[in-house]
Amino acid sequence: AQKVTQAQTEISVVEKEDVTLDCVYETRDTTYYLFWYKQPPSGELVFLIRRNSFDEQNEISGRYSWNFQKSTSSFNFTITASQVVDSAVYFCALTDNYGQNFVFGPGTRLSVLP
Amino acid sequence: GAGVSQSPSNKVTEKGKDVELRCDPISGHTALYWYRQRLGQGLEFLIYFQGNSAPDKSGLPSDRFSAERTGESVSTLTIQRTQQEDSAVYLCASSGLAGPHTGAAQYFGPGTRLTVL
Numbered sequence: 001a002q003k004v005t006q007a008q009t010e011i012s013v014v015e016k017e018d019v020t021l022d023c024v025y026e027t028r029d030t031t032y033y034l035f036w037y038k039q040p041p042s043g044e045l046v047f048l049i050r051r052n053s054f055d056e057q058n059e060i061s062g063r064y065s066w067n068f069q070k071s072t073s074s075f076n077f078t079i080t081a082s083q084v085v086d087s088a089v090y091f092c093a094l095t096d097n098y099g100q101n102f103v104f105g106p107g108t109r110l111s112v113l114p
Numbered sequence: 115g116a117g118v119s120q121s122p123s124n125k126v127t128e129k130g131k132d133v134e135l136r137c138d139p140i141s142g143h144t145a146l147y148w149y150r151q152r153l154g155q156g157l158e159f160l161i162y163f164q165g166n167s168a169p170d171k172s173g174l175p176s177d178r179f180s181a182e183r184t185g186e187s188v189s190t191l192t193i194q195r196t197q198q199e200d201s202a203v204y205l206c207a208s209s210g211l212a213g214p215h216t217g218a219a220q221y222f223g224p225g226t227r228l229t230v231l
């Protein structure tokens with residue numbers, strides 16, 4: 001069975017600090033996809049990134065970066081120089097090759113204080 | 115439309131009544147998903163459609179819950195004889211790629227907040 005664990009329930013940082021959100025997954029599939037979503041206070045989930053299991057290159061998009069390590073089954077998300085607008089709940093998710101078994105982690109609530 | 119839309123945005127109902135929640139996916143998206151999110155909780159998968167068939171109904175919490183989809187467009191989630199524990203935000207998502215080797219991202223609607231009194 002697939003499972004996503006986000007051990008950090010809540011994180012608080014002060015603006016401009018860097019913060020890393022952890023995601024550990026379990027799957028028996030050899031081909032799978034990992035995602036991060038942001039859910040701001042408005043409630044609507046926003047897609048951030050998709051990564052397939054064959055691509056272990058780290059990715060950077062502005063202040064966001066992702067570290068995918070198959071050896072530790074982790075797909076961690078780092079926000080550099082955090083801003084108040086980054087405050088949200090962040091969900092890590094996993095799906096199989098067919099996009100059917102979509103499993104979300106419990107989410108990490110990030111609060112960035114001014 | 116430009117994104118996934120859901121209606122109504124808010125629904126307050128009395129225990130025992132039936133409710134229908136509607137989802138309009140992004141045009142052309144073949145896959146459609148329903149999730150439930152209780153207050154302060156994560157997402158709970160309910161059902162997945164590929165076209166108008168539902169290969170995975172495993173997440174529906176009881177036989178009071180049902181869903182249908184017309185072609186590759188609108189989907190309706192129906193909850194019969196609502197209970198207070200059904201109170202949650204019901205989220206719909208669609209994705210554009212079908213079949214294997216896709217793992218397409220899901221794009222979410224704003225949700226319907228259901229309150230059962």
